[in-house]
Amino acid sequence: MTQEFSAVGLSSARRDSSEKAGGAAKFADDYSVPGMLYGAILGSPIASGRIKSIDLTEAKTVPGVVSILTADDLPDRRVGSFIKDEVTLARGYVRFVGEPVAAVAAETKEAADLAAQLIIVDFEDLPSVCSLDEALAEDAPLVHPGQDDYVRTSETPTNGNIFWSASILEGNPDAVWDSCDVIVEDTYETPGQYHAYMEPCSALAEPDLAGRITVRSTAQSIFYIQGRISDELDIPMSNIRCVAPKIGGGFGGKNGVSVQPIAVALARASGRPVKITLSRSQDMEMLRSRHPTRIRMRTGAKKDGTLVAREAELWFDAGAYTDESPAVLSFGMLCSRGPYNCPNISVKGHAVYTNKLKAGSFRGFGNPQATFASESQLDALAVKLNMDPIELRRKNAMKAGDHWLGGQTVDSCAMTQCLDALDERLKEEVSALPPAEEGWQRGVGVSGLSHISGLMGTSAFVNLRADGTVALQTGVVDIGQGSDTVLPQICAETLRLPLESIAYAAQDTDSSPYNWKTAASRITYTAGRAVMQATVEMRERILRDAADMLECSKDDLELDIGGTVRVVGADRKVSFREIAARAFNRVGGPIVGQHAFAFDGPRFDPKRAAMSNFAFDNLGVYVFGAVGVVVDVDTVTGKTIVQKVWSAHDIGRAINPQSVEGQVQGAVVQGVGYALLEELVWENGRLTNPSFMDYKIPDGMDAPSEITVMLIEEAPEATGPFGAKGIGEAPIVGVAPAIANAVFNATGARLTRIPMTSERVLNGILSL
């Protein structure tokens, strides 16, 4: 496009930046209302047990206590998106330490906390399984002995603690292993990771006298929360209003419900507003983590590096309840080939119950685990073939028109360009870095990466104001990723208005058009498409009215930047304000636009792939990328420091380049934590590190000193708004394998388990 842009491609400041920097932004816990009670939750102290009795006598004596709830006070319902195995408060059994058992509402937080501690639960301890090995052992105790009675969306086979198994097959790997010149095989292990959003989960539920209830909570979707509260507590959605305050990060951890249904139940029981805010430790013990996984993988190639076959089996440790595990597992399986062509591939996957915190959605959604295995394996192949690791990836890289695993045709793809860009920067810049300190060894590692950006349903409304400015509404919650700025930029550009001319409404289930979730890197592409189409609809009406007013054909008109319609090549024009005034008062009525759709990309192709029990069949708009890292490894201690990262991304088009860079840098740092530091550790069923004292995430000094972001805009997505694709998750996907490959390059030790703590790296070096 040679046309000058009014809003897209400009690094406009986040619209909420002053508010956030100045401390004025209000997050869920910042809200207090008259008469409000404080809620507290009693979590299970044991990993597995039967509840024999619950004694509330002492708890009720605490001054200020208003309501105490147990499962007996709630509708007897099991809920869940894939398997209905979850309850709001434990009913009969507890299945992990921290599982909510009872809830208290009291006049003060201290009273609520004290009363919760004074609830006496008599448990019968039952045997537990707290790792994949324990859960998969023969005669292992079952986390859900009654799982075959649960309502499921799909009749997938179960086996012991395995509650979901899926498979995909393309070609015939078994027939071609003998024709491979080199084969690598290994087993990879990845940890449970905590989302570590800045804002722990919080909800404020306010009942009104008409029987409705308003819920202000930290969540990645107002509509999902509304539906879930309705489902858990048997309240019609018309009586539940969910509104979005500012959200302090999500990373998938706020994709599902947290404390909202409990807050609503307490508010209804007490007839008063109730706020629950979890402490950091409760948030870590009660909610969800990234799936710990074990992945066995085998890959074969020809001498020239051409991939011939891959076989993989994935076990996802899902914790005590299904949550989104079937989808995370399915997506991890779909990413098990990565952005490369390989004609013969077989992937099997299993989701396994354990007596631990639920595992669920987390930036990358199964993809970082699969990519850790896949890209570690490509690196091992390159070593065996004595081939440059980027060259091996380039040789097998997907191109536009190739098929994703499962058979979808990929329309826009700049994988090769990303590898080329990375290659060039590494060649120029690695040797120019100052040398490693004495006693440290330097290594370089790379990884390819890919992800999606199209998924599920969304919608947008726009309407023209009397002065020619525009009001935009979507149901998209900005969890910190920047959609409050980027979606108005798309709207503005479609009308060639400056960003300042677009008012964007906060999200409210009473008035916002539906959006699924802020998840799956889908907002810029999927919601952006709805915004653009709604705005195009409005633009058509503006042009039609302008044509009437200027007495010409609509085809002769063009938009000038700033809200003016002009006759091409003439000095005749009319402003949006004049068009609006005529429409509002005389002809045609207010000018509005709307668009709603569900992601409509190509489906899996049964002629190419035999697939069973996948949790979805409707996702796409793949994004591609390549990441390179330089690490220094201390041979005395094993400590690994990531000095520099280069991350190249096939973004289609960056609507707000600075915002995209921020997403990439944030994801890279979260990836560094995943690779080197972060691991939730359970001992005897109890999480041993539920605080930032024990669970370390990288701070400013641990982060790489430089993260260079390369935005590759050479393959715009034809269906995307101004060619844009998603970026939220892709940049974390390749970080851990790139670092593992760099550690190998530095030391010769191939680590197949993350996090690569200093202890593991040193042991790796010492066992060479």
Place this chain on the structure above:
Amino acid sequence: MGPGMTFSEPETLDEVCSLLSKDPEARCLAGGASLVAMMNAGLLAPTQLISLRKIPDLGAITSMPDGSVKIGAMARHNDVAAFSGFLGAQRIISAAACRIGHPAIRNMGTIGGSICHADPSADYPTAITAADAVVSILGSEGARQVAARDFFVDWLETTLEQGEIAVSVTIPPDPSNASVHYEKFTRADGDFATVSVAACLGMSDGVVQTFRVVVGGVAEKPVRSPEDEAVFIGRPLKDSDIVEFSAALEALCNPIDDMRGSADYRLKLMPRLISRALKRAQADQLVSDSGETA
């Protein structure tokens, strides 16, 4: 804050000792870096907090006429780190102080608070032991002085009796003008040490004059062995001696498995970090030697 907790701000040390002697669950509040964190984590619920904020001059750092440096209990880590009056082996104190936590913690935390908390993974216990420091204690029964290596008794436990408060730490002079190196291994920036080594090494004419090596994070208190240190005096520094020394220290270690590393890893790290600390200290000695020659 617990329901019955009281808070006071006495203006004299006598008042502090009197309050402490009456209530075994009372705690002194200095910078709060350790105490408040413990309270927030629910690990400690004192009945009384006695703020030391209003005690005059408790944070002073003073160079004494005999060359020793007296550090008041309320001296903040950043002030200790920036103090330029340390000479020779005394500098192990500032080398450790500047590695404590993050800048915000160093602005709040105090040397008295840190040593009385007696976390063996903290930086000061190891450093003051290596400095041969003496802790001055005041109690309702009078004053006493305790050598740093006798001050620490067990995990989070010191020699302080009920009614006593540590008022200052005195760092003796070092005529040998030793070099120092504080080697701290952490999982992540700002964390407590998995293992730390405080080394003071003085050499003259190619032979060792001063040799003190103390290891933190590997036992219930800082690990030091003066008898094994004595072997080095009057001899050139040899790698084989360092290996033997590390092996001797290992016998004194009692490491635990925790999130910062396994006991096995701690024992692996110890000789490696000792060796690195001594090499760095020795390199500094060579630099200062050649400086003198020139």
